[in-house]
Amino acid sequence: MKYNQSNGVINSPAIPSISIMFFAYNLVQTRPVMTDDMAVEYLEKLQHIQVSCDHEFYVELWMSALTGLAEECDKTSTGRVQHTLLWKSFVLVKLPSLIEKLELKKSNKFKNGNLLYSEENKYDCHECVINQLFGFKGLINACNQLVEDDIFQAADITVDILRVCLNRKLVRKEFVNRFLELEYEIDGGDTVGLTAGNILDDPSRQIIDHLVSTATTSFLHQESRVETIFKLMSEWSTKLEVAPLATLCRSLMDVPTLLDIIHLYRHPSEFISSLERLCNTWVSKADSKESLLHDYENFGTIFLFLISVIDRYEFHKNIKDVLHDDEGFCYKWLIQSGSTYDIDSLDQEKSIITRLVSTLSDASQEIPEDLIRISPRSLIELSPTIFKEALKKVVTEDIEIAMINLEPLFTHFVKPHMSYALIGVCQSLCDDILFKGKSSISFKVLNRLILEEAFPNSIIKLIGNKLLSIFDIISENGSLPSIEDTENIIRNKIAKIMMVPNWRNTKHPAEKLYYRFKMMFKSIIYGGRHKPSLIYEILLSENYFNNDINTEYEYITGNGGAANNLFDEFIINPSSWLGPHHLDIELFRNCLEINGPRTFVDLIVEEVLSAGKKGMGIRAAELGASLLTLPIYYTWNEYLHPKTLIKIFFMDFLPSILEKKIDMYTQSYSIGIMTLSILMMIKKDTQNIGGVDVSIDEIVGINNNVDGTNDILMMDAIISEERVGSMEGVGGTKVEIEDFTKFVLSIFKQDRDNADSDNIDSKVIQNGSKKIDDKVKNESEPKLINGPAKGFIDALLIHEDIVPELKSLVNK
Structure with a gap:
């Protein structure tokens, strides 16, 4: 059934x-x-x-x-x-x-x-x-x-x-x-010549752009086009051919969603590994100054593309997994990007920064040949310090005069062969603004750079969120000047380049995430298409919007006005709470990361129990099981992996739920369906898929396999060593059906043992024969199996083979 x-x-x-x-x-x-x-x-x-x-x-x-x-x-x-x-x-x-x-x-x-x-x-x-x-x-x-x-x-x-x-x-x-009106034949393959071999023979900008543009719309050939892009990336990276590789990277950055499409089929790290090697080792072999500057421009494009892929998929959180050379330039730059140096502490190679500051600050001087040939890696690393030293020279001047004196520096750095190095400069300026506010010269310099037409859009995409956050922080500080007109221009430019959707523009305090989770969960289980007003009424009926919450949190809305309470914005603009889809994975992912695994599991259980009272427990159970078994957050942190979430559910929640928190059969049944789905997912069943052996254990345990990295733990997620001794090291968490037997089935065994003991002690002698008094008989039956956990048992018995011991325990 x-x-x-x-x-x-x-x-x-x-x-x-x-x-x-x-x-x-x-x-x-x-x-x-x-x-x-x-x-x-x-x-x-x-x-x-x-x-x-x-x-x-x-x-x-x-x-x-x-x-x-x-x-x-x-x-x-x-x-x-x-x-x-x-x-x-x-x-x-x-x-x-x-x-x-x-x-x-x-x-x-x-x-x-x-x-x-x-x-x-x-x-x-x-x-x-x-x-x-x-x-x-x-x-x-x-x-x-x-x-x-x-x-x-x-x-x-x-x-x-x-x-x-x-x-x-x-x-x-x-x-x-x-x-179809006309006969349609099976497609015979790509016939327009967009193969890796053809493009390697003629790597023109036109054919590369055509490859990238058709990869998004030619759905019959999309997989082959993606494969071609990977082959080109690998081939050009291996041969250190920066000119065609930069053209490909530039085309991919112009269509950012193509990266997501590509990564429907291949892991992003396959891009990163080849590009990392090139960025760490490449040296220009150009003879002329013009060719050299063109090479540096191409290198900068490739470097920014590599950083954009890492940023887009938040690989900076798993940096040891995606970058394999921890002594290489890329790894070292990422862990200290935006850092500045004290000139006195620099070695001989870096001490040329003094000459660079002097030369770049004077428009009348030509840059010497030896400074032009400085490695682009050194330029990226030293640029924040160059700006720091340049700002020191003008710090005592009037701010307007200082900006005029800095103009030659800006002119040099926005040139294509140097502009890529501004990524670290902007990060350093942002940090300085956070400490000194809008009155600092750093704020003026940052505005000047971003408003420059030649400023790379790829850098704005990388630091746009940070810039907007800084503007929000300094604008809300009453002691600082009011928002300037240039700020609005910058905001609009950033939003346009980043293509920020309207639903993301609204700021949400951290506390609101908890209630957005509840709204999203209910929106999904009640059909996913209900009007937001109905979801609001459901939440009102469950007293989520109580007076304590309403009066405790006041915040500034996106329109600049103060909201009366935490949920006013939901009434005005429900889509800002529920996201772009009625099922928004990002919202659940943020809740897991910010609130931690215990709170995440607790929220799921609470919603499943609540839905069980209203006849929607099955849909809630399906959603709960999906959230616990499918990886929604890829990180080396094992405490956010499905295996850990399932183990927390088995150990810390199921026993107490079954014994204390169930009031109705439908609640118990809903929790049973959720548990059944989880058990069937973690059941070891290695099968052969097209010649590849894969176990479902690899899915619920999926992670980025960062060996030896276990430095950061969410305090909310630390599990007591007394209860889980095996949860040590990355990948150390194991979850099996035996865990369910140990932590959950044991309470049923105890319940049965107690019932059997009471049954023996309650026998009375009547007319020389042993009989059990009906009242005592009812009292001596298993209180859990025949009580609140009845629905839980019924649900698990739908697939009797999952926990064979359960059937024998019930029929005993």
């Missing part, structure tokens, strides 16, 4: 399972993404948990992906166009690829088990899925509402789906031709 049917919950294909929905959204919104083998293994487990037939499962999978695409297409902001590209790539490339690999795995199982596998049955299944999918006209039409510009043209998503399914051999040609 399906667990959703056994609890009186009917799933409609129009509202996919939350578990499937969460899987799809997590693949799109989380970087780096899990490998295809892991994703296929997770999908197979998910189908087994839900006892779904292939047809039903695939319909829900497609519906989940199309829902995400429809939500993006519904956005009116042009800044969301790039995000629509990512979702369309998932729908038309990534998802069909996963389905194809899942079918391959199923066919291998049939063959290995000497069972008959029918290709006809596969075709029939997927053609039936497509027929039903196209019946949801509202959803299909929503996916066709694309923004018409240079990237998009209005198209029918059904045609694209048919084409990709035919190319993946999921449907038959005759089936596709029934939908």
